[in-house]
Amino acid sequence: MSPVNPFDDAATARAVVDDSGTVLKWNEGARQLLGHPAADVVGRPAAGLLAADGGDGTRPGPGDEHWSGTLALRHRDGHTVPVWVLAHRRPARDGAPGTWLAVASLQRGPDPVDDPLVRAALTQAPCAMMIFDDQLLLRGVNDAMAQLVGLPPDRVRGLRATDISSRPQNVELERHMRRVLASGRRYDMQTHLRAVGESRAHAWSARIAPLTDAGGQVRGVCVSAHDLTEQHLARERLQLVNEASVRIGSTLDVTRTAQELADVCVPALADFVSVDLLDPLEHGGEPAVVLEPPVGLRRTAHRSVDPGGLEAVAEPGELDVYPAGSPQAECLLSGQAIVAAEAFGDLDRWLEWDPVRLRRVKEYGIHSTMSVPLQARGTTLGVAVFTRFRRPYPFTHDDVLLAEEVTARAAVCIDNARRYSREREATLTLQRSLLPRWLPPTAAVEATSRYLPAARSGVGGDWFDVIPLSGMRVAMVVGDVVGHGIQASATMGRLRTAVRTLADIDLAPDELLTHLDDLVVRLSEESGDDGAGEVGATCLYAVYDPVSRRCSLARAGHPPPVLVPPDGPPRQVELPSGPPLGVGGLPFESAELELREGSVLSFYTDGLVETRERGADAGQALLREALAAPADSLDAACDRVLHALLPSGSSADDVALLLARTRGLPAGQVATWDIPADPSLVAPVRKQVVEQLSAWTLLEASFTAELVVSELVTNAIRYGSPPIRLRLIHDTATLICEVSDTSHTAPHLRRAKTWDEGGRGLLLVAQLTQRWGSRHTTEGKTIWAELGLLDEA
Secondary structure: OOOOOOOOOOOEEEEEEEOOOEEEEEOHHHHHHHOOOHHHHOOOEHHHHEOOOOOOOOOOOOOOOEEEEEEEEEOOOOOEEEEEEEEEEEOOOOOOOOEEEEEEEOOOOOOOOOOHHHHHHHHHOOOOEEEEEOOOOEEEEOHHHHHHHOOOHHHHOOOOHHHHOOOHHHHHHHHHHHHHHHHOOOEEEEEEEOOOOOOOOEEEEEEEEEEEOOOOOEEEEEEEEEEOHHHHHHHHHHHHHHHHHHHOOOOOOHHHHHHHHHHHHOOOOOOEEEEEEEOHHHHOOOOOOOOOOOEEEEEEEEEEOOOOOOOOOOOOOOEEEEOOOOHHHHHHHHOOOEEEEHHHOOHHHHHOOOHHHHHHHHHHOOOEEEEEEEEEOOEEEEEEEEEEOOOOOOOOHHHHHHHHHHHHHHHHHHHHHHHHHHHHHHHHHHHHHHOOOOOOOOOOEEEEEEEEOOOOOOOEEEEEEEEEOHHHOEEEEEEEEEEEOHHHHHHHHHHHHHHHHHHHOOOOHHHHHHHHHHHHHHHHHHHHHOOOOOOOEEEEEEEEEOOOOEEEEEEEEOOOOEEEOOOOOOEEOOOOOOOOEOOOOOOOOOEEEEOOOOOEEEEEOHHHHOOOOOOHHHHHHHHHHHHHOOOOOHHHHHHHHHHHHOOOOOOOOOEEEEEEEEOOOOHHHEEEEEEOOOHHHHHHHHHHHHHHHHHOOOHHHHHHHHHHHHHHHHHHHHHOOOOEEEEEEEOOOEEEEEEEEOOOOOOOOOOOOOOOOOOOHHHHHHHHOOEEEEEEOOOOEEEEEEEEHHHHO
8 A cells, every 4th residue: 555645635625725815735636626727726816716606605714723614616617516615724834824724525435324344333333433444534434423523424524534623633643543554453542632512621532443354454444432531530630639648748847748738739730729827826836726707827838830920919928817708718617618710600709808819810810719628637727729720621529529638638747747846846945945055164174065956756865964063073974865755855854954963972974874874764664654665865974174184984875975186186985885774784884084185075966977878987987077177166166067967957866966175274273281180280271271372362262261171171180081181273263172081971061059069160161152062082082162262352
């Protein structure tokens, strides 16, 4: 079968006419029909071919794309030929103007009922169908197909598919029919088009099947059309619901979730979608249970098919008030979706309360709106408004059901995000109240810190602290409670309080962790009664003495600190690991370091170094690298560490970071005396103290210091055990008096009765000093008292 140019096919008369009525093309079939050769017609007005009566009198009107009717045409020999003509406009191509293709079939075959090929097709196809022969000329249509194309069956016989219409779907259909003729295998074609008399395009499936004779030779094709609009719409609705379940609620952020709702529904369901939520600030964090107009709604998100979204009357974050009678207020009050459309005649009535909105509706051609309340767990959260202006069809009942299902899913996600945000804010508030708001200045270290809450899993139980101790010493602690949320924060607060209490009695690091471990075990036992689960934590505790410049450390399952010497590379401090807190019964071990002045200790929690993408070892190497670079200050070093290890500014786990630069107390600021156990030598000791204070230019504090030293030394001689040692330490703000002996008996402050001869010494010390206390040592105990030099001045 040789290919034939469809236009030159002599079985059909064809002519191409431009908008001015001039004939551009004239084929052999047209010559056979009217006798005029192409040379006599092309380039001349087509009206010259009309006979005097002109036919049925109808002509294509302005804007028409199709026309059919009987024309009285003039034959070359002068007689009139009545011809049924089908004309359709062909789109412009390559910059040329559009043209009209006029066709008339010359084929006068047998009636379809008597045609065996058509009879076979009618027998095999139960739906609307067309039959084409092996030249792709239409041999017949059944009644259902004739109704779809809107043309008389006896008039279209002998035409090609592209003769009937110039739509791209007809061109595609002819191409697929040619392939079926060649292969003998059927083909299913999916398309969208609007049939004659329809207001909107439908989804169609055209099955193109070969028709064979008794010998199996392909003699033509049968095209059967199936309207799949309902199935197509059902698939689209199901796809939108599935997409909503996947895309909406990807985070626990209210604004992001509302934006995801708008993004999913544009353009699948509407041309513009806005999400407005009730402002919870007016109701103590919860939307109002009973709503009364006017209703305040805050624009949370919107999305438009137009990039600018100029049809929006409110920007995200703006609060708008909707009175009674507005669709937003009425749908919130009734709990039902409200649809307003020009086709129903009620769009203007619904919007007459707001001239700005009404003017925007007219400006953008908005013809249909749908307001759907956002409700979850019995709580009304807000309203989603769906708008159409580019899509020409109003919202249907199925659209309402679809919007209600999608918004119901979104409402649950928004409610989850709202509840999470509220709990997170409460937990953050609790966390901030439990963590130190500022680090106390000490003579021992310069310290700075950072805390970052977890980005997604919620606030956890990471904490840090700097605790001033007696003798100018300082304790530094960092810890991490297992879990997240308010329970973890509350546990963190209890542990931080316990650490401060235990530090106040000057326990060694390993002893402090032992007591803290007992506390965590008890907390686990208590929490097990209400099903809250076991409590677990890690902790690192260090005590630094600026006089000896030694630091004692112990850890309970916590990452070891990183030490940055003044003139060397950072290194990880080797410490016995120790079990995590809450295991119970296992020992903790301390280690002691000698630190030069200016050394930096870096304490941190595992959220800093360990992420999903990076292991702890790689994170610690990155931490050492960040600490090795010079920094103007500890604050700058903290920021650089966070930027290097957490470039996104957040972590899946919460993060605590504490940097401390050590200071050393010069030997000239410490004076020590060995005291004989003789009460008569107390007076010379007082004299030596006054002389030392004079050398330090602290004579203004000598009277108080002399009394305090006298009482502490006398008590040590009277109740303690030799050897006895007195030590004075001072810095710019504090003078410390310490008396040590080898007795482990701690003194007790009591109020002496009138007739008692003693018992007033420690009471006097308590009244004269800022604070006083005792601490146990490996050799015995030390009684200390602090005097404020600035107050004395």
